Amino acid sequence: MPENPSKNAVVTGASSGIGEATVRQLRADGWNVIAFARRADRLAQLAAQTGAAAFAGDVTNDDDVARLLEFAAETFAGSGGIDTLINIAGGARGADHVANAKDEDWDWMFQVNVMGTLKLTRAFLPALRSHGRGTVLNLTSTAAITAYEGGSGYNAAKFAQHALTGALRLEEAEHNIRVIEVAPGLVQTEEFALNRLGGDKEAAQKVYQGVEEPLTAEDVAGVVGYAVGLPHHINLDQVTVRPVAQAAAHKLIRR
Template identity: 50%
Template structure:
């Protein structure tokens, strides 16, 4: 895998950071893209990659990312995303819905548009979008997030159809419950409430589990396209069905 290049957005923590480390271990030179410069600079130094400060919702910063990457790219991992709030639809804050749509959908669109020419130019490109089971199953309190992730899922499917005949694979990785340091805290805004999400769940997924799946997809022979992987911990049968030990 020497001389392969990868871009990972949302690389400053959680799944993004774990993915950058896993890809580097497979020989990829990783462009670590995220808004928090200090974090990605530390990560890039650790793995021998390149830090690129980038808010995926800012077109100028996305264009700068594409310029840094150059004319050829082997792998794009669109991982930047997130959830805000758990209010019922009729009580939701429209601004939170807009924020979730901007980062999960429009941000992914911006980066994909900017980097697809380089993926095609590589002759063997791969796009992996980090979705969610929220993009495949609705659940109460998740209206804004499920709407955004459903949009990401169908955008991924459409992209695969439209790139058919080009040397670019397109995959969605859709995790269920993953315990990371920030996802639930950002969503709920309270550490105690964030901790309660995982209470009684003996083994939720961790970021490295998703990074392992992403790396496995990226390292298949290029004629093999994995359309979709839905990954849940054993304790989770569905978003609303989770075994918790007392």
């Protein structure tokens, strides 16, 4: 990896979707990147294609997070240390109303979206503070801003991640750590709706049916790359990103 002391990032959720696209975007922009996700085979392909360093593990596993921290310290030792943590890992499971909510779906969403973000951020804060110009970017969702029917579990998890992000910004400003939140609306990726709806391909396709141009993973990755690439004194507190067809959470144009 080429030395670049001001551009050393860890990206979670990097084996697909927005996480993978973010790794590709940052590498194209000249960043040194560690791609972190559970699926080692997909990470290996991404590393071969982009030159990113791959590290397989689970954001909810304390041992994996500790090993990642050590790996990052070694990988970036000669180029100024890590300065940017990008928490992309997350997702939704189920679309039940509260009356039919499944404990296991809620538990999974809170573990991945909230506890995963907490564990990674807590682990890397000492290194980011030591660097002196650190950045944490958390990918939330417009589900963190507006509740909707059938979204209660995902709303709850993303509202919690949003609140964590806001508190972190207040707590770490004195350490010159900027904290950015990017909240996408409708993004068509290969797995998000499919995973949420239990692998039902027909139901997943209906989520995007008739929407002329939903956002893509690359669209969101471009916003992430822009936000972390700005001069460090500029903090984009919260960026809401929607397709034009989605004027609000309750207004989606389908042709």
